[in-house]
Amino acid sequence: MYDFLIFTVTIAGIYAIMALGLNVLAGYSGLLNFGHIAFAGIGAYATGIAHARGWPVLVGIPLGMIAAMILGVAMARMGRRLAADYWGIATLAVAEILRTVALNEDALTGGANGIAGIPGLFESMPGQWGQFYFTVLVLALVVLIAILSVRLGDGRFGRALRLMREQPALAACMGYDLLKLKTHALMCGGAITALAGSLYAHYFNFAGTEFMLAAETFVLWTMVMIGGIGRTGGVILGVVLVQAVYAFVPFLRDMLGFGSDVAGALRLGLIGTLLLLCLMWRREGLLPEKLRNPA
């Protein structure tokens, strides 16, 4: 039981890192990236491919982050004048294309079977200690990235992003290169998320295409929006809430004895309803973004 709690907490941690990555894009910059999971998929597959090719598996992490940054640059340059919501659809299309490629290119990604047998980190540790250290690592990373995220948000870059989000014309007038800001935001968010993707692959010892379904991006979006878009603490809260629902429903199922379909429906429905309620009544999320008041 204790083990399963550790499992839930570790997964929550990994998703928290991904959500923090999305927060840089969606929260600070107001970029509607509906293909965000592609970054995580790149991270996971980078680790998997490194393993499959016999390279030292830790190489996968920086490799994934670099590949994600390249994708970020491409996404930023794509359709510079597209309105936010249409750019969102374009990113959705990009993610789906990548997923289709991953599904078909057996030689590269193992196709529909994915890449199995990826070694976890700390494998050499005896017994349960490996698990424990991994969880500690994940949580430490969450704290680190959260702190960085707050510093980023409060710093010059963060303020520039917010300006771009709220008043792009003004930002352009003030001399900010909007494209460069967008690109940097995407690179940043993408790299963070790719790191989480690699961690995911190590944890499950597996990298597969189900991970790259658009449904996963939607889960991330829900986490970010419910908690408080643009605010680090809010994002973490959102992750905890969504993950609680996710982990709680199977136990509810065991207690009340309904089928897996209903369990899946319940999870999805609860999260969708939460998101909807949030949007209708508390658009900024449970912990709204703290904007500095003009003195």
Added chain:
Amino acid sequence: MLQFLVDALLRTADLALITLGLSMLYGLIKFPNIAHVQYAMCGAFLAYALNSIGLPLVVALVLASVLTGVLTLGVQLLVFDRLLKSGPAIAMIGSLAVSMVLVACVLGLAGSFPHMFSMPYTEPLVFGGARISKTQLWFVATTVVLLALFVLLLFHTQIGRAMRALACNPALADASGLNARRITNGVTLISGMLAGLGGSMLALSTGAHVNLGYDLLLPVFAAAILGGLGNPLGAVAGALLIALTETTVTNINFGPLFGEYLLFLPVSYISAASFLILLLALLFKPYGLFDREVRRV
């Protein structure tokens, strides 16, 4: 060759009604409604449910499409009108939430296993080497008829003119005395009915399953954007183009190029092809190939 055309036509029919509904509604409410394809899924399940309690098939289809229209209108009034006040981005995320709730409801009530309509198997019609089943023929015929009716409505009636005016310039239309509210609600209703009908007729061949909506999301959006949002004929033309691309891409035999007897592109790359078309459309021709109606993209 004929089979190839038949296949392209069938695929167009799969997409056309839903794309049409989406395109028309877009023109008025001006945000990408991801939940639109889920209305089609709901329509499919409603038709299945009505049919299985004993209603004759045609009645079930019509009733399901009406109910879907009502559902669409309901969601629009309760949810999207409110969210739109905060902007199209929020409305889009809201449509995502609505999608999730709709899928969850259907999943919980009907399960994840696809439900096939209980129709007796009939031999397909054969002509000139091409085969088409009776159901599919009805589907194509219905689509064509509905499309014709819709074009008539849009271009040769008062109401149609009002709809086009509203899509073009809402403020002016409102000022000149058109009841914007009523027209928008009417279009929403029709759009939902079209989606519901499209989804249920599609389900006649493939069964009603939970992923029906999601599978259609990107092709339908691609078709709608290609055709130009708000342009009904464009929507169908977009659907036709997507269908043609999908069918062509998998029928070309690359074998001779590589010295093998038969070599085809794996079928799952087709979906990548339509997404690629969507991307290219958004990047280079965001107002659609026909570039006529109002700018918003």
Added chain:
Amino acid sequence: MKKRNFLKLAAGTLLVSGIFSTAWAQDTISIGAVLPLTGPSATVGEDIRRGIELGVEHVNANGGVLGKKLNVIIEDSGNNPTSALTAARKLATVDKVPAVMGEYSSSITLPMAQYLVKENVVHLNIGSSSNKIRELGPSAFNIIGLEENGNRFAAKDVYDLGHRNIALIAPNNAYGQGVAHGFKEEFEKLGGKVTAQVLYTGGQSTYRRELQQLARANPDAFLYTAYGHESAVINREGKELGLRNVPWYAYIMSMSVSDTPAEIAEGQIGMELGSPTGELGKKYEEAFKAKHSEGFKTAFNGYGYDGVLLMAAAIEKGKGTSPAEIVAGLKAAGAEGFTGVTGEIKFDDEGQRIDPPYDRLKYEGGKLVLR
């Protein structure tokens, strides 16, 4: 006030269930099973579950295991590896079972079994046929015929029926790739040819395009294998496209026609894993029909049943419920030969079943019959 009452209730429930489960746990021995209870293979998953259920009833009616009741905790794999891994993790860490049976699809069984072997939990394969199962490790066992055997059987069968040019369609995963690759090899050894081959991606609503690619090869016969609902679509579209003018041969027939309407499946031929046979098989079939009026839906339920009985025998022989004791027990049972409803089960050095049975079938009059 309300909050305090709720907390009391929650604490009370936890306490009671804790006591209850420990008390209960002392009287039962639990093992785990992961099955596809949702998704395209749900029909097979449910069928296997029924076999397992009957197996548990049978064991408990005959004195249980080591004097205690046997219990199989069944989890849904959701037909994807990540859910299966999570289910396996729950079984291993929360329920702490010493052994897990399952899954069904090779591309799910393989990563799951690798995890179980790593966690030192015994794995028994009751549904997958990929050759890679052989390589899982010393604590993994298997009672199903692997592809190497199935492909040889099918290739010979197809060749004996007189076909020389085959078009093949199979799922694009570990299972389908194994079948496609292996069948081609065996068939070409005999002198036939696989002129066209398509690996389809699951979850699509139509397979016309794949079928039309195959039709261009003008084969003597189609060889196909597909999961439940996907297969229903393929079969229906195959008929609609007029491809039934040549024979359709189903590999693992009961799976491939499990959800196909009778009028469409009529006339197909195929091969299948050995169904329940002999005295034990007959008794099993009667008990199954008594409980589930529709009878066997696929050939896989017998392996679920045998899996449970074999596990019980292994625990008895190994005289304990730790993974090491179960491994010893399975080896012992396999060495002397265990008679299940699917025939005699003997293991080779790698824990794989020796000479697994296969049947030749055809679909006639609304059901599968031997030919």
